[in-house]
Amino acid sequence: MMILSRLLGCQEQLGFLHQSKEELTDSHPVVCNRNILVELEEGVGVAVMKMKSPPVNSLSLDFLTEFSISLEKLENDRGCRGVILTSAVPKIFSAGLDIKEMCGKSAEHYAEFWRAVQEMWLKLYKSNMVTIAAINGNCPAGGCLMAVSCDYRIMAENPKYSIGLNETQLGIVAPFWFKDTIANTIGHRATERSLQLGLLYSASDALKIGIVDELVPEEKVLNAAAATMSQWLAIPDYARQISKSMMRKPTLDRLLTHRESDIQNFVSFVTKDSIQKSLQTYMESLKQRKG
Numbered sequence: 023m024m025i026l027s028r029l030l031g032c033q034e035q036l037g038f039l040h041q042s043k044e045e046l047t048d049s050h051p052v053v054c055n056r057n058i059l060v061e062l063e064e065g066v067g068v069a070v071m072k073m074k075s076p077p078v079n080s081l082s083l084d085f086l087t088e089f090s091i092s093l094e095k096l097e098n099d100r101g102c103r104g105v106i107l108t109s110a111v112p113k114i115f116s117a118g119l120d121i122k123e124m125c126g127k128s129a130e131h132y133a134e135f136w137r138a139v140q141e142m143w144l145k146l147y148k149s150n151m152v153t154i155a156a157i158n159g160n161c162p163a164g165g166c167l168m169a170v171s172c173d174y175r176i177m178a179e180n181p182k183y184s185i186g187l188n189e190t191q192l193g194i195v196a197p198f199w200f201k202d203t204i205a206n207t208i209g210h211r212a213t214e215r216s217l218q219l220g221l222l223y224s225a226s227d228a229l230k231i232g233i234v235d236e237l238v239p240e241e242k243v244l245n246a247a248a249a250t251m252s253q254w255l256a257i258p259d260y261a262r263q264i265s266k267s268m269m270r271k272p273t274l275d276r277l278l279t280h281r282e283s284d285i286q287n288f289v290s291f292v293t294k295d296s297i298q299k300s301l302q303t304y305m306e307s308l309k310q311r312k313g
C-alpha cells in the first residue's frame with residue numbers, strides 16, 4: 023500500500039507516466055528520485071530505470087550523479103539481475119549532455135561535470151547486470167552513448183525519432199571512449215562516417231546500421247524489452263558476465279588508464295573561446311527552432 027501511494031505520488035508529480043492503475047497495484051519497490059524513477063520487480067529481478075527530467079532528460083551534473091548512484095545500488099542488490107533503461111518524458115529518450123553545464127562555467131566545474139559523465143559511462147558499460155535500452159524517443163549524442171552502452175537496444179519505430187553521435191554538428195568532438203563504444207557496436211568504417219558527419223539516424227536507418235537491434239511499435243517498446251530481458255536472463259549469470267567483461271574490458275581499461283588526462287583534455291577543449299561560442303550559438307539555435 024505504501025509502495026502504491028509512493029508511486030501514485032510520483033505519478034501526480036510527473037503527470038505524464040502512461041501506467042494503468044492495474045499495473046500500479048503490483049507491489050514493486052519504487053524509488054522516486056528527482057530525475058530517475060527506479061522500479062524493481064523483485065520476483066523477476068529486473069529493474070526499470072525511467073529517466074524523468076523534463077523537458078529533454080538532458081544529462082546535467084545532478085542527473086548524472088543520481089544515475090550513477092541508482093545504478094550502483096541496483097548493481098549491489100543481489101535481487102536485481104537486469105535493468106531496462108527508458109524514458110518517462112514523451113518523445114525523448116535523452117537529449118544528451120546538458121549543454122548548460124558546458125557553457126560559461128569555471129574550469130573546476132567542467133572537470134567535475136566530465137568526471138560525472140565518465141562515471142556514468144563506466145558504471146553502465148561495465149555493469150554485471152543485463153542492460154537493455156528501451157528507446158522511446160529522440161536519442162542524440164550522450165543519449166546515444168547511454169543506449170549503446172547497454173547490451174541490447176529496442177527502439178520505437180517512429181520516423182520522427184533519431185539516434186546518433188551528432189557532436190561534430192555542434193562544432194565539438196566526441197571523446198575516444200564515445201568513439202570506442204560506438205565502434206564496438208557498428209564497426210570502424212561506419213563509425214568513421216558517423217562521427218565525422220555527426221549523423222543522426224532515423225529508427226529504420228539505425229536498425230540497418232546496427233546502432234539498434236530491434237524496432238517495435240512505440241507502445242510495445244517496454245514489453246519487447248521485458249521479453250528480451252527474460253531471454254538474456256535464461257543464460258547463467260556467471261558465464262554471461264565473464265563473456266561481457268571479456269568483450270568490454272579493453273575499452274573500459276583505456277579510459278581508466280587515461281581518466282585524468284581525458285578530464286584535462288575536456289577542460290582545455292571546452293574552455294576555448296571558439297568552443298564556448300559554438301555551444302552558445304547551438305543553444306540559441308535550439309531556442310529559435312521553437313519559435
Ligand SMILES: CCCCC/C=C/C(=O)SCCNC(=O)CCNC(=O)[C@H](O)C(C)(C)COP(=O)(O)OP(=O)(O)OC[C@H]1O[C@@H](n2cnc3c(N)ncnc32)[C@H](O)[C@@H]1OP(=O)(O)O
Pocket residue numbers: 077078080113114116117118119120121122124160162163164165188189192194195196197291292305308309312
Ligand atoms: C565538448 C566535448 C563534449 C563531447 C560530448 C558531447 C555530448 C553531448 O551529448 S552534447 C549535447 C548534444 N545534444 C543535442 O545536440 C540535442 C539537442 N536537442 C535537440 O536536438 C532537441 O532538443 C530534441 C530533439 C532532443 C528535442 O526537441 P524538442 O522536443 O523540440 O525540444 P526543444 O528543442 O524545444 O528543447 C526543449 C528545451 O530543452 C533545451 N535543450 C535541448 N537539448 C538540450 C541539451 N542537450 N542541453 C541543454 N538544454 C537542452 C532546449 O534549449 C529547450 O530549452 P528552452 O528553450 O529553455 O525551453
